[in-house]
Amino acid sequence: MKKNLTTQYDDRQYMESLDFELYYYHDTKPSPRTGLHTHKYYEFYFFLEGHAEAQVQHEHYMLKYGDILIVPPSVTHGIFVRDFDIPYRRFDLWISKAAFDSLRHQGDEFGYAVNMAIKESRHVIHTDRITFNSVLSKLFYIIEEHKSARFGRDWQLKLSVSDLILTVNRLAFEQFNDRKITQDVLYQNICDYIERNIDEDLSLDSIANHFFLSKFYISHVFKDNIGISLHKYVMKKRLQLCRDAILSGESMSQACNNYGFDDYSNFYRAFKKEFGISPRDLAKSAKLNITDAGVSSAEKVADKDES
Structure with missing residues (x-):
């Protein structure tokens, strides 16, 4: 489980970054920690495993x-x-005052959970396994992005941390206002996961494994929310992206490969069934200069089959 993303624990209680720091700690042999303390930044702590108790001011919480x-x-x-004797595992997110104030300046929604902690001593948000798994996905993504050297990394990190904090505030609002997590939330979480992983394996089995749920339950949630199966939703999403890519000038075979289709012939037939036009004719209708010299052998076979 993403062991390469873990961090060696230390007792440092100050930030080295100007904005935020995120750590994934997994102590197979826990040891005593720093005890009661304070620091100058905001801390968001996500508990995964262990037998631990949190104390905030005079409040005590057995964590789960x-x-x-x-x-x-x-x-x-x-x-x-x-x-x-029990492994201790958690995420720890630190955000500087300046960075957090900048978020709250964008909208009061970003400060809801912190305000409840300060004004009403509500320091803990409880989540169910389904909801928390979607939060973990965001946390792992931030760490992976931070370790990368991708173009626009710093901006992506700002957006991802903002998204995570907004999610935490939504969960706080739902809990403190007695709003139950519904199937709608799971449906949206699955849609977000599909959006982020459109070129990966998005079979019912793989998504069920990711969310630790029965594939039959996920099928039921999708049918109830959108009226079609998860497989059809993924197919329609991929075909729409391929259509947009072709209209923007991308080759048909490239669009096919970029959006999760392993076989060009299957893509060709699905595309024509969905839009009533072949990808090649769509490109022609958009007046793109596609010549036989730039067409793959698979595309030529599909053209012959069509005629």
Whole structure:
């Protein structure tokens, strides 16, 4: 499970980054921590595994999988491991005051959970396994992006951290206002996952494994929300992206490969069935200069089959 993304724990209580720091800790042999302390940044703590108790001011919380702990600056707090024989695993996100104030300046929604922690001492958000798995996906993505050297990485990190914080605030609002997590939330989480992984394996089995749910339950959720199967949704999503790519000048075979189609002939037939026109005729109708010299052998076979 993404062991290469873990971080060696240390007792540092100050930030080295100007904006945020995110750590994934997995201690197979936990040891005593720093005890009660304060720091100058905002802390968002995501608990996965272990037997640990959080103390914030005079409040005590026995932590369980899916709990999110929110600690504003200058608030006394600590995490105390109660069983050192059980592995201890969690994410820890630190955000500087300046970076968090910048987020709140964009919208009051970003500060809801922190305000509830400060004003009403509501420091813990409880989530179910389905919801928390979607949060974990966002956390892993941020760490992976931070370790990359991709173009626009810094901006992507800002957007991803903003998205994560907004998600935490939504969860806080739903919990503190007695709003139950519904199938609609799961449906949207699955749609977001498909959007981010459109070129990967998006079979019902793989998505069920990712969300730790029965594939029959996921099928039921999709049918209830959109009226078609998950397989058809993924196919329509991919075909639409291929259509847009072809209209923008991308070759048919390239569009096919970029959006998760392993076989060009199957893509060709599905495209024509969906849009009533072949990808080649679509390109022609858009007055793109496609010549036989730029057409793959697979495309030529598909053209012959069509005629």
